[in-house]
Amino acid sequence: DQQVKQNSPSLSVQEGRISILNCDYTNSMFDYFLWYKKYPAEGPTFLISISSIKDKNEDGRFTVFLNKSAKHLSLHIVPSQPGDSAVYFCAARRVGINKFYFGSGTKLNVKP
Amino acid sequence: KAGVTQTPRYLIKTRGQQVTLSCSPISGHRSVSWYQQTPGQGLQFLFEYFSETQRNKGNFPGRFSGRQFSNSRSEMNVSTLELGDSALYLCASSDPSGDLYGYTFGSGTRLTVV
Numbered sequence: 106d107q108q109v110k111q112n113s114p115s116l117s118v119q120e121g122r123i124s125i126l127n128c129d130y131t132n133s134m135f136d137y138f139l140w141y142k143k144y145p146a147e148g149p150t151f152l153i154s155i156s157s158i159k160d161k162n163e164d165g166r167f168t169v170f171l172n173k174s175a176k177h178l179s180l181h182i183v184p185s186q187p188g189d190s191a192v193y194f195c196a197a198r199r200v201g202i203n204k205f206y207f208g209s210g211t212k213l214n215v216k217p
Numbered sequence: 218k219a220g221v222t223q224t225p226r227y228l229i230k231t232r233g234q235q236v237t238l239s240c241s242p243i244s245g246h247r248s249v250s251w252y253q254q255t256p257g258q259g260l261q262f263l264f265e266y267f268s269e270t271q272r273n274k275g276n277f278p279g280r281f282s283g284r285q286f287s288n289s290r291s292e293m294n295v296s297t298l299e300l301g302d303s304a305l306y307l308c309a310s311s312d313p314s315g316d317l318y319g320y321t322f323g324s325g326t327r328l329t330v331v
Contacts, residue, residue, distance in 0.1 A: 114257075150322070196260075204275075207262075
């Protein structure tokens, strides 16, 4: 049951430009969303999160937007840097349940 | 503080064998979750243990099992290994004492079944 989907397996962006990574979900009970970044041979590392009571959360170069009516969230990275090249996973959780559903990931390549 | 430690990092097993993977969570974290990552499938939830009890379970066959000890360390066992079990197995610990929290992942155990 793929309740969280990342439909773009890969994205290539020029250094200094904006990277936009998208994520769709199907379960309206999800109340908390996160983005993780993963480098090869390492575990995912937490990047940024957003609760369903908000529609935007910023942390430095990273901003996550949540559109509950469309069941869609996006991660914006501005400006993109070569060190941002990694696989990005979005994840969602239902109210009160410590179980996260992950998307299949988007591989971001930031070209110098 | 020390992160999540998974051992071993790499493992090669033969079909039909069984394997045990270990995970030591961040000190003070009582929740340990296990995920399987395969190419194109993202991270698939296996199970979560909290205070030595399995609290949540994913949709994996009974060959996949786990347990948690009183010090919160967790083990995952896969019996009768199949080629399709080859994957990166990730352990994550969390401290669900607040409303908003996420996981801290270990580096994973890469299991190859031949």
